[in-house]
Amino acid sequence: MFKKILASADMSYEEFLIPLLLPIIVIFIVIIVTEALWRAKILRNEPARKLVHILVGTFVASWAFFLDDKSIVLLAVAMFAVVLISRTFGIFRSIHSVTRKTWGELFFPLGIVACALLTDSPWIFAAAMLHVSIADGLAAVVGVKYHRKYGYKVFHQQKTSVGTLTFFNASLFITLATVLLAPELQGNLLIIVLVPLASTLAENLTPYGADDLLVPLTVTGLLLSL
Numbered sequence: 276m277f278k279k280i281l282a283s284a285d286m287s288y289e290e291f292l293i294p295l296l297l298p299i300i301v302i303f304i305v306i307i308v309t310e311a312l313w314r315a316k317i318l319r320n321e322p323a324r325k326l327v328h329i330l331v332g333t334f335v336a337s338w339a340f341f342l343d344d345k346s347i348v349l350l351a352v353a354m355f356a357v358v359l360i361s362r363t364f365g366i367f368r369s370i371h372s373v374t375r376k377t378w379g380e381l382f383f384p385l386g387i388v389a390c391a392l393l394t395d396s397p398w399i400f401a402a403a404m405l406h407v408s409i410a411d412g413l414a415a416v417v418g419v420k421y422h423r424k425y426g427y428k429v430f431h432q433q434k435t436s437v438g439t440l441t442f443f444n445a446s447l448f449i450t451l452a453t454v455l456l457a458p459e460l461q462g463n464l465l466i467i468v469l470v471p472l473a474s475t476l477a478e479n480l481t482p483y484g485a486d487d488l489l490v491p492l493t494v495t496g497l498l499l500s501l
Contacts, residue, residue, distance in 0.1 A: 295350060325415050327370055358370070376483055385487075393495050401453070403492075410441075418435040418437065418438025450470040470494055
């Protein structure tokens with residue numbers, strides 16, 4: 276498989292593997308540090324999980340600027356395999372130690388693969404990933420704090436009006452920055468209206484962590500079509 280990929284891209288093993296080392300090392304460091312904080316009881320449950328979510332997701336958003344789509348897909352598949360093994364055997368407890376039922380940590384790498392295959396634009400890929408990491412991550416952290424006062428349930432999943440508003444505002448900021456910076460999207464004001472609305476709706480109505488796949492697909496699809 277690797278030989279076919281390298282032959283089609285006219286690359287050596289070193290040229291293909293060396294750029295992959297940085298993402299692997301960074302993700303490994305984030306997980307190990309978070310796991311240490313979890314075991315030291317400094318971070319627990321949703322905050323620990325979302326710290327990994329935000330840091331790794333924000334880093335993933337930069338991948339399309341220095342990696343090709345084949346490398347991104349390969350890294351995402353490896354991420355899926357590691358998370359699946361960790362979930363099965365309880366290796367990285369900081370990632371999985373939440374009381375609610377969620378498969379988000381598995382949907383997230385699938386979202387990376389989908390976006391990498393759908394778009395060649397690093398800006399669109401970055402916007403989609405930042406919605407998963409920053410917008411969704413902040414919404415979850417804020418939601419945990421205020422769920423008793425502003426909580427409601429969608430498909431038996433706990434949501435909060437404050438968390439939803441946080442997601443919308445973060446999405447608005449990310450979308451505005453994307454429209455200002457991406458050459459192919461500059462001047463398209465319709466994007467600024469539709470993407471925050473559609474992505475917030477997707478995040479709010481998708482149960483069991485599937486928003487980690489549906490939200491980036493929604494953002495990518497809208498940005499490509501508009």
